[in-house]
Amino acid sequence: MAGLPLDVLDLTVTGAGGRVLLQPASFKVKAGEAIGIRGPSGAGKSTLLYALAGLQPKVGGTIDWGGQDLARFSDAERARFRRQHVGMVFQDFLLFEELTALGNAALTAAFAPRQEIAPIRSRATALLERLGVSRSRRNVDSFSGGERQRVAIARALANDPDIILADEPTASLDRAAADRLIGDLTDLARKEGKTLIAVSHDRHLLDRMDRCLEVADGKLLEPSHA
Numbered sequence: 001m002a003g004l005p006l007d008v009l010d011l012t013v014t015g016a017g018g019r020v021l022l023q024p025a026s027f028k029v030k031a032g033e034a035i036g037i038r039g040p041s042g043a044g045k046s047t048l049l050y051a052l053a054g055l056q057p058k059v060g061g062t063i064d065w066g067g068q069d070l071a072r073f074s075d076a077e078r079a080r081f082r083r084q085h086v087g088m089v090f091q092d093f094l095l096f097e098e099l100t101a102l103g104n105a106a107l108t109a110a111f112a113p114r115q116e117i118a119p120i121r122s123r124a125t126a127l128l129e130r131l132g133v134s135r136s137r138r139n140v141d142s143f144s145g146g147e148r149q150r151v152a153i154a155r156a157l158a159n160d161p162d163i164i165l166a167d168e169p170t171a172s173l174d175r176a177a178a179d180r181l182i183g184d185l186t187d188l189a190r191k192e193g194k195t196l197i198a199v200s201h202d203r204h205l206l207d208r209m210d211r212c213l214e215v216a217d218g219k220l221l222e223p224s225h226a
């Protein structure tokens with residue numbers, strides 16, 4: 001699948017107790033662009049990324065992915081959009097401890113139409129191999145942080161999503177594995193046209209993006225170069 005463009009207009013996010021987590025933010029991303037989101041800890045980077053994935057319950061404004069405004073969707077519609085279009089790498093991975101690495105990586109097969117199950121499983125297997133996860137038939141409960149991160153990345157990509165949203169995707173990887181992953185992710189954007197948005201503190205990752213957005217204290221600052 002090719003990427004989708006994004007048009008965000010006056011996006012706000014409100015958290016528990018009515019706390020404003022993101023003040024009105026507007027920006028555009030072209031299909032196939034690779035965007036970094038940077039800023040200090042607690043600034044609201046993950047908040048913004050989750051909103052773009054349709055995972056924030058209280059949003060205002062517009063989150064328009066190729067003509068579909070997530071901010072106006074029902075919960076069920078947002079879930080369907082995510083299943084069809086979004087590969088998400090969560091900061092804390094959100095793996096299922098009782099499943100194998102392959103079971104986790106191919107998780108979306110459980111919700112996919114019959115004809116898509118085999119392609120998802122074979123893509124998940126290839127991704128685990130590419131990412132150097134050799135123990136794909138082992139339960140992830142014995143895995144290290146770096147192995148978990150790689151399983152989480154394989155899961156996000158196994159569905160061949162046209163949008164990749166990644167929260168600190170290199171945080172648990174050593175430099176060599178991180179650099180390989182950055183190459184893989186930017187290739188997906190540049191060669192396959194997928195839209196990539198990654199929150200990161202990793203200078204190496206930010207430097208490889210087409211451009212970066214900066215978030216500070218719940219505000220999107222003027223877009224800047226990495």
Ligand SMILES: Nc1ncnc2c1ncn2[C@@H]1O[C@H](COP(=O)(O)OP(=O)(O)OP(=O)(O)O)[C@@H](O)[C@H]1O
Pocket residue numbers: 014015016019021039040041042043044045046047048
């Ligand atoms: N649902 C919520 N309700 C209330 N406050 C929240 C909620 N979610 C996040 N926050 C708060 O919003 C702020 C921004 O959090 P966020 O996780 O987006 O920051 P971040 O920039 O990604 O930080 P880090 O780099 O440390 O991951 C933090 O103060 C956090 O505690």
